[in-house]
Amino acid sequence: MPEDHKRVFISYARQDRDFARQIGDLMIQRGVAVAGNLDASFGSDWRDGLRRQIESANALVLLIPSQTEPNRNAIWFEAGAAKALGKPVLAVLPPSREAATTELPTDLAGLLMLDANRRSLDSVADTLVQAVPARDLYNIAAH
Template sequence: MGTKKIFISYSRRDTDYVKSLVEALRKQGFEVWFDKNIRTGTDWDDTIETELKNADAIVLILSKTSVASENVKDEISYAIGLDKPVNPIKIEECEVPMRLARKQFVDFTILGPEAGFERLVNDLNFSLNEAKTNVPKGTFTPPKSTESTANNTNKPSKKIAPYLIGGIVALILFIVFIVNCTSETVEDSYQNEVEMLSQDISPEWEKAINANTINGYLGYIYDHGPNDINYQSAQDSIDTLMPFLGMGMYSEGTDRYFVKNLYTDMNGDTVYQEDDNEIPKKGDIITALKPVALYDTENADAESVILEPGEKARVLSVRMDGEAVWVMLQYPEM
């Protein structure tokens, strides 16, 4: 495996975790950069921008603080704008931002750090057109959580405890008073908001929601375009209907196994219905022209699933192998 540059986007609260991850990634042959490498006095924004441009892929740490960090959001938006592969990993329970919810992230909270790290390495290799590697057991061991230190803070002395209790009781009574005084106003405001939301649901969008099919949402996108208020919701709904992952051959030489349904042109503008015969890109929706075998992304020896003609899938990444074009897909239940 050639040396590939990885940029780590994270929150400072997760520094100890990231240091362990960086060390493990470097053992796998990656060249890893994170902002601890910035020299004192160096312009921060310029350095971040340069390193993002130089990176071959980005690893995003998803945690309670990182998803709320404006710096992290800026880094990922810039990376997506550069069309860099973004590989999110979830290290604790948190709300994944809407823009990243469509991306396939590795959930360390479910897989565990060891299996999660192996999956991350193989996802990076796939997105960087590198061969799959075996990750030795125990390569990545995250530090123990330090959240328990919050429980070690000093308890208030008995002398001030009564005053604290009295203050809390007074605060509760004040809140109850305010709520009672404003309940009618809040109720009216809520009713108005419900009425406004109901007015925003057009008959066409309501029809698409009720049908809840890939073709129904695609039809809505065809008719209303990317500037419609429900465009992103339609895209997200399509992804919800495609919960499975697999890898299949898009084309080999002049033989094509798929046709595009939804894709973007060279300027990033959304194009519908007319196929441009170009290699697909991440985010495209494609339809099988003939039976296509889709292989498990984690176990190539597992029995393949056949995507039947007419079935649609979403392109997550593209890989070239000689004259063959392979795509990692998310696809619906067969």
């Protein structure tokens, strides 16, 4: 099935915005549609816009925030929403962040985590693309 039937939502902290763009660009180059608040402007109804994007994604790519990130609960909320919708959550530890210095909520602790300190960005993007389930063609036709 072509990669263009795959769509991800990238959840990230402000401090990881550049890394989110890099990963997003690499996934787009590999034929995956990328959503998230990378450049989106939802206006006053931003929560509904984020919800719709998470609902329409096949998976959520979670860039694990540092423990000092003040808005990290919003990132955990987005990941929890994806899990509640039955969507895979694919965790990535951004460069220059140590796994030992991060904490995952217990409901997310069992996630496979890709460490961008130990792998090239191309390798991380390739693994993410392979891990995203393809969109069901029947569901696309129904919408």
